[in-house]
Amino acid sequence: MEIKVGVIGTGAIGIEHIHRINGKTQGARVTAVSDINVDAATALAKSIDAEFFATGEALIASDQVDVVVVTSWDPTHEQYVLEAIKHGKYVFCEKPLAMDSDGCRRIVDAEIAYGKKLVQVGFMRRYDRGYIELKEAIHSGKYGEPLMLHCAHRNPSADENYTTPMAISNTAIHEIDALRWLVEEDYASVQLLLPKKTRNSHKDLHDPQLLIFETTSGITIDLEVFVNCRFGYDIKCDVVCEEAEIGLTDPTYIRTKAEERNYTAISPDWQTRFLEAYDYEFQIWVQAIQEDKFTGPTAWDGYTASITMMALHEARETGKKVNIALETCPDIYL
Amino acid sequence: MEIKVGVIGTGAIGIEHIHRINGKTQGARVTAVSDINVDAATALAKSIDAEFFATGEALIASDQVDVVVVTSWDPTHEQYVLEAIKHGKYVFCEKPLAMDSDGCRRIVDAEIAYGKKLVQVGFMRRYDRGYIELKEAIHSGKYGEPLMLHCAHRNPSADENYTTPMAISNTAIHEIDALRWLVEEDYASVQLLLPKKTRNSHKDLHDPQLLIFETTSGITIDLEVFVNCRFGYDIKCDVVCEEAEIGLTDPTYIRTKAEERNYTAISPDWQTRFLEAYDYEFQIWVQAIQEDKFTGPTAWDGYTASITMMALHEARETGKKVNIALETCPDIYL
Amino acid sequence: MEIKVGVIGTGAIGIEHIHRINGKTQGARVTAVSDINVDAATALAKSIDAEFFATGEALIASDQVDVVVVTSWDPTHEQYVLEAIKHGKYVFCEKPLAMDSDGCRRIVDAEIAYGKKLVQVGFMRRYDRGYIELKEAIHSGKYGEPLMLHCAHRNPSADENYTTPMAISNTAIHEIDALRWLVEEDYASVQLLLPKKTRNSHKDLHDPQLLIFETTSGITIDLEVFVNCRFGYDIKCDVVCEEAEIGLTDPTYIRTKAEERNYTAISPDWQTRFLEAYDYEFQIWVQAIQEDKFTGPTAWDGYTASITMMALHEARETGKKVNIALETCPDIYL
Amino acid sequence: MEIKVGVIGTGAIGIEHIHRINGKTQGARVTAVSDINVDAATALAKSIDAEFFATGEALIASDQVDVVVVTSWDPTHEQYVLEAIKHGKYVFCEKPLAMDSDGCRRIVDAEIAYGKKLVQVGFMRRYDRGYIELKEAIHSGKYGEPLMLHCAHRNPSADENYTTPMAISNTAIHEIDALRWLVEEDYASVQLLLPKKTRNSHKDLHDPQLLIFETTSGITIDLEVFVNCRFGYDIKCDVVCEEAEIGLTDPTYIRTKAEERNYTAISPDWQTRFLEAYDYEFQIWVQAIQEDKFTGPTAWDGYTASITMMALHEARETGKKVNIALETCPDIYL
Incomplete structure (x- = not known):
């Protein structure tokens, strides 16, 4: 029906x-x-x-x-x-x-x-084939525990309405949920660094930003958010385990040799990259x-993402590491 | 409805x-x-x-x-x-x-x-994203005319019931249609070479085989059919144009560094490779x-594929180049 | 001294x-x-x-x-x-x-x-690191016998003095020696196909050409020679063995993501590609x-290369397969 | 002479x-x-x-x-x-x-x-072809200023004599010099994070470690040091510029398709990776x-590397960001 x-x-x-x-x-x-x-x-x-x-x-x-x-x-x-x-x-x-x-x-x-x-x-993101295969590989037991994640979330350009805090609430929010789901652990603390600013940004947006997360077991995650990278929509997620590194590819279907370059295309935007998801x-x-x-x-996932975002905002404003203390997960979400 | x-x-x-x-x-x-x-x-x-x-x-x-x-x-x-x-x-x-x-x-x-x-x-194959993007690239006019195609159709293994002619009728049949559709031209002649036989085949199957097609405008296509390649299901299609080479990738979603190797997976079978298609x-x-x-x-495509297959069988049996003379395409198929 | x-x-x-x-x-x-x-x-x-x-x-x-x-x-x-x-x-x-x-x-x-x-x-070519590693891999015994080679020799452009036979004597000559050395076998026959001609050539040069070799044990080699490919200097050599495909890479040291492309450079010419060799x-x-x-x-290698070249010229002129009958290799060259 | x-x-x-x-x-x-x-x-x-x-x-x-x-x-x-x-x-x-x-x-x-x-x-490292090409690309002016570097220095295994501080003095020391040379800027501060420890380490070695550097103009560098990664010797250096990402490849000369994997080799050790350098x-x-x-x-480069190392040791011991104040570079080193 x-x-x-x-x-x-x-x-x-x-x-x-x-x-x-x-x-x-x-x-x-x-x-x-x-x-x-x-x-x-x-x-x-x-x-x-x-x-x-x-x-x-x-x-x-x-x-x-x-x-x-x-x-x-x-x-x-x-x-x-x-x-x-x-x-x-x-x-x-x-x-x-x-x-x-x-x-x-x-x-x-x-x-x-x-x-x-x-x-x-x-x-x-949880429905993207790359993330799904990555999660299976991490939890296959073949490569030991995950220890570090090196990630990036890049957009070609952001408009004037996109301001500094939105790097967290509109962009990193995807990784905040996806990475926690990927490693099946909550965040224990966050930090935020402001690298040299690109000339392609405007006065109300510090771009790029570098976010650092530690999970409860000590997995360390660095996440670059760069919304004016110019070269395309680019998602990276390299998981360093005890015996291997496993990472997302940018899925491609053809490759070209032309003009002294051997290349594959980079997605122009998130719609193209994540349509199937x-x-x-x-x-x-x-x-x-x-x-x-x-x-x-779940709503609990939405709640923890919101808690994490607020800690990141505080980390940006204070320049300090901010600890996250989450309540016990209610039974219905287990 | x-x-x-x-x-x-x-x-x-x-x-x-x-x-x-x-x-x-x-x-x-x-x-x-x-x-x-x-x-x-x-x-x-x-x-x-x-x-x-x-x-x-x-x-x-x-x-x-x-x-x-x-x-x-x-x-x-x-x-x-x-x-x-x-x-x-x-x-x-x-x-x-x-x-x-x-x-x-x-x-x-x-x-x-x-x-x-x-x-x-x-x-x-016409519904595979790689072939579709490849066809768009060829006919985009950016790279000049296609001149040659280098192709392979490989299966990890074939059983005892799979015999020499089936390399054409069961396996190459996919490329016979897909490549003609890709370049939008009919075949003018075919040839078939029998390379050194793999020890992993049986007496009724000469494996691998190398098929050569010429289209009406002179595009030359080599197609390796190798149904006991052992290493996986592997489809190659590299199109050499006047100013570029464009080829299918084997789409992958994660890559792994482990045991001194940096690798992506090869599909185990056609179901995995072409599920979405x-x-x-x-x-x-x-x-x-x-x-x-x-x-x-169309039925006309089925008919020309059948004509081409029969020419290939003759080419294998005689060891000679066999010309293909196709009737004019009936109006309803134009 | x-x-x-x-x-x-x-x-x-x-x-x-x-x-x-x-x-x-x-x-x-x-x-x-x-x-x-x-x-x-x-x-x-x-x-x-x-x-x-x-x-x-x-x-x-x-x-x-x-x-x-x-x-x-x-x-x-x-x-x-x-x-x-x-x-x-x-x-x-x-x-x-x-x-x-x-x-x-x-x-x-x-x-x-x-x-x-x-x-x-x-x-x-025998001194190129890629060919050396390829030869070691082929003869390591790990992958079975070589059955087929798919090769290409591409230059970005050729001038007016470069004519049709030079595709064999000046260009393919490198592969004629290198591939025989690679598989450690002599050629038994050759064939030459003339695909659709690129618009970037001139009247005295049919470009590209497709050469086919069979060795004494039946290894089948296809070699594309394309001296006006425009996109760079590009050497391909993929060896299909009974249990693996092993191929040359185009060695690169950096890769770039820019302008919606993820790319590595293609060598502009043979000097760049083979300097170390x-x-x-x-x-x-x-x-x-x-x-x-x-x-x-050795001189014997030079002699067999010369014999093979002449057979290829005949194959081009006649459009037929030409057999090669080589004398026994003199003792001092064994 | x-x-x-x-x-x-x-x-x-x-x-x-x-x-x-x-x-x-x-x-x-x-x-x-x-x-x-x-x-x-x-x-x-x-x-x-x-x-x-x-x-x-x-x-x-x-x-x-x-x-x-x-x-x-x-x-x-x-x-x-x-x-x-x-x-x-x-x-x-x-x-x-x-x-x-x-x-x-x-x-x-x-x-x-x-x-x-x-x-x-x-x-x-300054003599490695990859780093040299990378430096040329960064300073070519084609891609804007460098903003961030994502780096890794990985060894397959370290013995019992290798202790926690050696990750800085014996391993990261290479990047400490090379990255400063690459971007042509001094470091302004350092930080050091200790991610989850691998089971493949011993009690006197916290492995891996994550080092963070900021240069005088604000370029932010993260450097993973992981000396028991098991999968090989692996050097990463991805430079994010205002309009491109440019990174080192792990140079390879052949690639192999075997056992359902498409792979290139990872160097087993630094001697293999950096022999030519x-x-x-x-x-x-x-x-x-x-x-x-x-x-x-120069000796000045050795001196600044030493200053940076000591700041990193302090950062590890205190868990805090440590500023680096370098004297003006003496004239003879300019």
Whole structure:
């Protein structure tokens, strides 16, 4: 039986997810949409044969909606996720789950009160084939324990609205979740260094930045965030284990020899690099709902990511190492 | 509206396609199956909520079937394809389209008589991301005309039933279609060399073989077929153009440094290497049917592949270059 | 004790070898030069503190000369080599050893009459680190017998004086020797195909060409010669063994990510690609002379290369496979 | 005219350098040796036709010695270097130049008093082709300023005598000099992190370690030192510039496809990886002496390396960032 999906927020990413669900995701269909931009959302609803709802709350409450996707304006995420939990409906929420760790915690508490995991956060790196193979290799036992990770998250360019703290909240946030998931350990402390600034940045953005994480067992992670690297979208993750180094490749399908160069292409942007991961994320989410057997990144993952982000902001402002003390993970997330 | 698919032949590949259609292909569902193994096929039908038909002909004729997939025993392909054409139903036929070029020609003639392309042959290389990017690069005009192709088709091992001619009909057949599609030219002649034989083959199989093709404009192609190469499933296709060489990579997602080696994995088999291509092939086929706008490999492609195979068999037996004279391509295939 | 070297022919390659011997080769020094261009050669002699000789014969006869390097005009090679043998002096001769196989045979016969190997031909590929490692790997016994070789010899561009037969005599000649040395087998037959011609060639040069060799045990070799490939100087040699493929890399020392490309450089020319091989060739030659223990490519190697070249010319002209029947290798070359 | 070299210290590295000078270095010959192991050194002297001296001082003073190579026990380096300066003789000293920065400073002061650079420190990375190409690329102006360096220095294993501080003084010392030379900037501060320890280490060695340097202009460098990585000798140096990333490759000459892996070899040890660099270092040193035009790493470079090492030791012990305040570079080193 097809799952009826209601989408709150029909901006760029919302529309993309709608097409993903209707065009590529077996077993689900978008039946309802809502957005503050009534005209556009109404037209969209019509074009995909879905119902328009004036409010997210009305959409969540409707019988036409089995599960909810939240892709609205960031500050509204928390309220819609809490509303979905109230109705006991599965909800997929794009990052951030809430505006701060207190907001995330309220969602966690609501879920605990409800007694069951309903919330999935849009940490789609976990669905990338490279990360999946990397995680399998690390935990295969063939190479010993992971000791260090050397990572980079690079974008070709960032606009004037992208400011220094966003290197953490908009960019590093992906690694904050993915690396913790990869090594299956929480962070114990963070540090942040500000290297020489590129001439390609603007006054409100210190770019690049170098983040350092230590996990509870002592794994040390360095993560370069460089959002004006100019040469392409480039993700690195090299895991140094006791007996091997294992790293992501930038997957390529052809290589070229031309003009005295032997080359492969670097992805121009994250959409190109992670397209399959987004598709796979939704396919797995729908399957999990059909089997009522949740496997994705949880509200607890969103909460710990939020805690870590705030520690990184403090580390940047103080120039010092900041320790992270996380509560015990509640039972429903184990 | 969902397309109702009838599958004739529920052996290994048939079952795989059924799961592909039901589990991964948006817009289609298997509603009918037929197989000479009645018990197994009946049980299968039940498990996927489809109807069992005692004969392929009955299945094709049924209202429960919009389109047909032929994955039965090779010698039966032709009759089912012809039957589907008779009913004006789209039919997807796994290779070979027929047992020889005469059989293929009868299908071509039936299609011409019907007046519309209905038949797609299972040449799935055309749906591999590497080949698609390669074709785009060749025809981008950036690198001049293609002049030569250096190709290899390698399997780790072949069993006792695999004999010398099968290097052409079962293995090279993929490249016979894919390379012609890649350069958009027909073959003008073929040649076949028998290099030193590997000790890992048996008496009825000369392995490896080296095939040489010339296209109508003079592009020269060498294709190594080596089905006991031992080291993995390995596909090479390097296209030498007037100003560049462009080649397929073996796509990889992680790389490892261990035991004094820096390595990426080689696929163990074709299923691993071309899984996405199979999925994509069916997705595109269903879309094409929905839009009644056929784009895949045609009966004419199956026919020319058959002609080329027969020329290669002759080249192997005579040790000489064999010219290929193809009729003009009928209008409906242009 | 330092070996006194006389160099006949002080054109570009002669001067390069003189600097190599004087500047990089431990144990040897150029003491004598000769050239038909008297003024230039006299000035050169003075600048390197060597004696000028009016004729090659006088140079060879001089007490100031222990060993001879022949880098004169091709048609004079044979006479100087024969003269050096007459004086029992080691002689290094740049390719070609003589203008045809008859000339080479006269040198072989002279050496046999003298009773000892004195002649080394300038086949410097044998001194390239890649070929050396490749040969070790092939004969390590780890991967079974070699069955096929896929090779290419590409130059970025050739001038108007470079004509069709030179693809064999000036370019493929390197592989003709190197591949026979690599697999330690003689050629049994050759074939030559003329693929579609590049627009970047001129009317007297069919470029590219595809050469096919079969060795006595049946190893099949395809060799692309493409002297206007535009993208750089590119040498490929992939050896397919019974259980592995082993190939040359294009050695690189840095790699770059820039402008959406991840690349390494391709050598612009053969000097860059094989600089170390030339140096190493002379170092080993001088060592061999000091120990009176010859190890390099012999007159017999020059002779078989010449035989093979002529068979390839015939193959090109006739469009047919040409068999090669070589005499038994004389004892002194075993 | 051949330069007469006296070698003080004929242990493993001394013997290697003697063979390098006598066998591969054009323009120099070892004429004198000295070592506390009189018997071995006397025998060695005889075998290479050199004179044995009972003391380093006597060797330095001898007319038979133009220039000096110091490869003796580390604590004796300073005295021999000072003695050579006293005699106005060029001296090549293996690292460390002295046991601490005070010792290095005494050498610097002696050189300044003498009025000319005489001392070269054995920092051979500067002679590696990869580093040379990398430096050229960085300073080509094509890619903007360097902002960050991500480096690693990995050995397969370290023995029981290798203790925690040696990761800095014996291993990172190479990068301490090479990276400063690469970016042409001094260090402003250092930091040291101790990641999770590998099970393959022993109680007196914390392995791996992560060193962080900031240069005067703010370039941030992370350097992993891991001396029990097991998988081989592995040097990484990725330079992130404003518009590109440029990195060292591990140079390879063949690649292999076997056993489902596509691989190149990783060097087993530093000798294999940097053999050519050692040879080149001596060739350039001898040339520089012949032209009386010193180009290599100076006593000042040795001094700053020593200052940096001591700051790193402090950083490890305190767990804090340690600032480095270097005096102005004396004129003779500019």
